[in-house]
Amino acid sequence: MDKIQRTAYWKTNLKYLTILLIVWFVASFGLGIILAEPLNHVRIGGFKLGFWFAQQGSIYIFVALIFIYVRLMNKLDKAYNVDEK
Numbered sequence: 001m002d003k004i005q006r007t008a009y010w011k012t013n014l015k016y017l018t019i020l021l022i023v024w025f026v027a028s029f030g031l032g033i034i035l036a037e038p039l040n041h042v043r044i045g046g047f048k049l050g051f052w053f054a055q056q057g058s059i060y061i062f063v064a065l066i067f068i069y070v071r072l073m074n075k076l077d078k079a080y081n082v083d084e085k
Contacts, residue, residue, distance in 0.1 A: 001080060009080050016072050020065045028058035 001009070031039060036050030044052050077083035
């Protein structure tokens, strides 16, 4: 890989990381703390939705984002021919 390809690869990687971290921030901080009161009017399994996001939802979303990141990086690696064959 030449320098231009490495730069493009890294920029794409940073774009993925930024988007996924924003999603995680919105899910954990936004839904779990800032919007907890309005979400508490909805119940899931007997628990208020705001409480659920603060305690469990952000963790589940984080784990899902890990799998999404792995999938995106595998596609990116194949696009730049740096995948493990």
